[in-house]
Amino acid sequence: MATTHAAVGLLFALPLTVVAPELAPIAALAAIAGGIFPDLDLVAGVHRRSLHFPDYYWLGAVPALAAAAIAPSPETVAVAWFLLSAAVHSVSDAFGAGTEARPWERTSAEAVYLHSRSRWIAPRYWVRYDGAPEDYLLTVCLLAPGLVAFGPAVRRVAIVLIVVGGAYTLVRKRLPAVEERLL
Numbered sequence: 721m722a723t724t725h726a727a728v729g730l731l732f733a734l735p736l737t738v739v740a741p742e743l744a745p746i747a748a749l750a751a752i753a754g755g756i757f758p759d760l761d762l763v764a765g766v767h768r769r770s771l772h773f774p775d776y777y778w779l780g781a782v783p784a785l786a787a788a789a790i791a792p793s794p795e796t797v798a799v800a801w802f803l804l805s806a807a808v809h810s811v812s813d814a815f816g817a818g819t820e821a822r823p824w825e826r827t828s829a830e831a832v833y834l835h836s837r838s839r840w841i842a843p844r845y846w847v848r849y850d851g852a853p854e855d856y857l858l859t860v861c862l863l864a865p866g867l868v869a870f871g872p873a874v875r876r877v878a879i880v881l882i883v884v885g886g887a888y889t890l891v892r893k894r895l896p897a898v899e900e901r902l903l
């Protein structure tokens with residue numbers, strides 16, 4: 721789920737607390753934003769396709785990381801960690817379930833769209849479905865460094881993500897019925 725992707729992104733900002741501590745909070749916040757960003761295609765477009773690029777995000781992320789290494793600044797670091805996190809999010813959606821409304825039923829073979837090959841990648845189910853208890857465990861464990869390592873702004877965002885992820889996990893299996901009633 722989005723909070724887990726944000727948490728994974730935050731982990732990638734952790735090395736900066738050692739090598740460039742003044743840039744670590746901006747990297748963490750950009751990585752959290754980049755970890756959530758692809759899932760905005762839930763609202764508009766085709767989910768796991770319109771804003772998910774398991775391949776093409778890297779074409780931006782790799783040069784952006786190089787630029788941040790050569791000329792470290794809040795701007796270069798923010799762009800690099802945003803793109804890195806969006807790239808990792810898009811790839812790691814393949815480790816979960818498919819795009820169906822009830823992913824625990826495993827009826828969809830479409831985990832995330834690979835634009836360069838014009839085809840869907842099949843789900844691996846390492847995490848059974850978004851909002852599964854193990855998904856929330858990942859959110860909490862991976863966000864833990866965000867509570868202590870980056871200062872107050874990142875801590876506040878990490879707490880919000882832990883709360884939101886917990887609430888989503890609690891109601892996840894009831895969401896499809898609610899959605900059907902609303903639509």
Ligand SMILES: [Zn+2]
Binds near residue numbers: 809
């Ligand atoms: Zn996604």
